[in-house]
Amino acid sequence: MSFTADIKPLFREEDRSAMDFAFDLWSYDDVKTNAALILERVADGTMPCDETWGDDKLQRLRTWIADGCPP
Numbered sequence: 001m002s003f004t005a006d007i008k009p010l011f012r013e014e015d016r017s018a019m020d021f022a023f024d025l026w027s028y029d030d031v032k033t034n035a036a037l038i039l040e041r042v043a044d045g046t047m048p049c050d051e052t053w054g055d056d057k058l059q060r061l062r063t064w065i066a067d068g069c070p071p
């Protein structure tokens, strides 16, 4: 599992531009640094604000974090 192949594609272009005031969802360093906060918001369904992530996307992000955020 890697950021480029598995995690970056989870974030849409509109997610990236909506969130650029806080961090860049297509940047490995930014997503790694904010991983716990990002997971919390997608898991509680408050982000993205226009849809809720399914279990497959959530599980992919959880596994990547548990694996130590491989680039």
Ligand code: HEM
Pocket: 010, 011, 014, 015, 018, 019, 022, 037, 038, 041, 042, 047, 048, 049, 050
């Ligand atoms: C998967 C995609 C997204 C993730 C992981 C995400 C994550 C987050 C996180 C972690 C915060 C808290 C930031 C902080 O306190 O520094 C936040 C805030 C915010 N996000 Fe997103 N976001 C996503 C998509 C979006 C989209 C699509 C929009 C707009 C439609 C949006 C609009 C906002 C706004 C306005 C805030 C500040 C107000 C609030 O906390 O509710 N985000 N987001």
